[in-house]
Amino acid sequence: MVMMFDLKRIKKFQDSFGIHFNNQDLLITALTHSSFINDFYQGNDVDLESNETLEFLGDAVIGMIVSKLLYDMFPKWNEGSLTKAKASIVSGSNLAKLSNQFELAQYIYMGKGEENSGGRTRTSNLANAFESLIGALFIDKGYDSCFDVIQKSINEDIKLLKNNSESDEIFGNYKGTLQEKLLSEKSNLPIYKVVSIQGPDHNPSFTVEVYINGKCLGLGVEKTKLLAEQRAAFNALNNPKTFSN
Template identity: 40%
Template sequence: MENILSEERKQSLRELAKVLGVEFHNLNFLQQALVHTSYANESKGNIVHNERLEFLGDAVLELASSTYLYQHFPQMPEGQLTKTRASIVCSATLAKLAAGLHLGDYLLLGHGEEMGGGRTRQTNLEDAFESVIGAIYLDQGWEAAQAYVLRQLESEFELAKRGAILKDYKTILQEEVYQHEGQSVVYELVAEEGPDHDKSFTFQVRITGRVMGQGTGHSKKEAEQHAAREALEKLKLK
């Protein structure tokens, strides 16, 4: 991979590493985790983007979260373990965590992706979150990567312990809104991205015409659930 780490970029990555709580031995791993395909495609040099690290990070994320659930929920059957894990490591959660770490500020994007709002695009943030996990795994090994994942997902695991992670947010929102005469709930598809085998959908939920939530998922049902959850958070009802 071409060395595109200027001193300024190295300092920026060191600052990010502090936020992540990881002291990298090789900053090139973290650098690669933040290279979007659009940047690599527009670069003249041999720049490696983050898709392979994303693949690796996704596997680490799944094993770390599965291990935690297996150890801390000994009575939970396999089917519910699978649903709980899916709820915890969903696209919306990973993107939210990435945004909290300001990963979007460190992404290297192509011109078109930059102009199109790529720094805040949910799919880019989710991919960056998983790529960083892959980078930590390559640089630090399994134990460090696992510890990082558990730190980042701590609040989601707490929700699972309270039995709140598998709520049907659409039903809760509908029941609440329909208590008030004349109010309505409408879900609207506002974006659809990606190839058929890896498509993502973005829905907005309107309460009596007012946008109250937005969510993205790999299915329309998942996206609507995330939109409903955001609406409930705004209404302080979750």
């Protein structure tokens, strides 16, 4: 399969990622969106898979490792607090942010239609690519390599959780925390705007932006409007521009 793809491109990604795969086909599969196969190889006798099954595996691996990190980092938190923290870290918008740390978007193989419709910036594609990458890494290198990558990737998320905890309990209400901090600095209160609602009625995806002093300082993409607002507030709290004068 490797010879069907740009080897220089694959090597460049591995150099930037800092890990070189033993099985190059696994990495290629992790970077292959289903639209690429539909556009270029549908009906052809080609042994090529999309990243969907690796995404399934990666989702489980990420969940397990994030759970372990939170369990070790916050030993006095109760189950509810740990569950909220995990949900925040493994949410689609946050995984897309982690994907951007490795500039995954430019390496994904996708069909022309998907790319022309904004596929390289679509949150779901970026999140799925990160999950697929971790799934491939788990098969190729094992648990320890995945643990190292995820631990480094979510370091800032862990710091933010620490900063928003009190008596070893997570606040969970990032909107309230953001508002309190802005009030303490005598700043204008945040304004939340729903910029899009996508997907079917039974499984919608809300995109919300939070504006402070007229500037968009946080974005959230979640399954409900409230969760998207909380995610936007979470990202605003983690944005150094939010509290800079």
